[in-house]
Amino acid sequence: MNLSPLLQELISALRALPGVGPKSAQRMALHLLERDRRGALSLSVALEQAVENIGECRRCRNLSEREICAVCEDGTRDASVICVLESPVDLMAVEQTGGFNGVYFVLKGHLSPIDGIGPEELGLEQLFARVDQGNVSELILATNPTVEGEATAHYIAEQLQQSSVNITRIAHGVPVGGELEFVDGGTLAHAFAGRRSLKRSADV
Template sequence: MSLSPLLQELITSLRVLPGVGPKSAQRMALHLLERDRQGAVNLASALEAAVEHIGECERCRNLSEQPVCGICEDSSRDRHVVCVLESPVDLMAVEQTGGFNGLYFVLKGHLSPIDGVGPDELGLDRLFALVEAGDVTELILATNPTVEGEATAHYIAEQLDESAVNITRIAHGVPVGGELEFVDGGTLAHAFAGRRSLRRGRDD
């Protein structure tokens, strides 16, 4: 079937979303055009505003409209404990548990030499500088329990082996091979409660 150029462009654009294939993109496009044109206008406006105004927190690398995000600016949070995560969606998952009151550092990925993702791409120089500043007493490595996530956690621990900060890893109540955004809140809270040290002889 031959589609109009604009309709085809809309369908193709929707396919950039994760998990959206040709059929799903087509259904979304037709729904917006046939049943919810105002919703389409609102969506386009929100996307444009988000792309233009949402950047990166200069401290934790989380998505933020301000130079420093609301979490980093919150004086009620424990600034001595920093949780290292792979993505903003993982941060949202942890925040929803309500069981963590420290700060975060978002890597926006994991070490993957094959894909050209090294320490610089993950902002690890900023993380190490944050630790060296001396305010952090515990660094919780909450990267995903995948092969890449484990490798990233061990790399960070090795690089900070000489520092005084206590380095811990969330417990494996989280399924091995899983990702934090798909873990229920109870399991995630249990994993944080059972975190362990990655340093030999320093397990609590």
């Protein structure tokens, strides 16, 4: 099919979105051009602003246009309880439950030696430094219950076995192989309530 070069470029750009194939990208492009040009312009401006101005929080690595994000700056939250997550979308899922009043640390991925993703890429030294400061009472490992997520949680727990911080792992309610962004709020809240410790007892 001979398409306008600009239309083809738009379709190709839309395919950068997760789960969007050629047909879906084509439908989106045609919809924006035929029925919602004002929405298309608004989308382009918002996307440009976001790309240029959103970075990451210096403390928790969540997406933020400020050096310290709103969650980390919130004095009403319990900064001694840190929830470790794989991605900002997981943080949004937890926040929507309204059942967690601690703070977060976003890994932006999981350990994957094949893909060249190790502890440095996940900012684990920064996380361990926060624990070493002595102001953390509990570290909740809420990585996804996938093979990679479990391996990442296990690695973090092993590295902190000698620390005094209580290390827990969300367990109940989240299906193995599932991802947090697709779990409903009630199930996720139950998973947090039923988290378990990953630290070995002293008499083992």
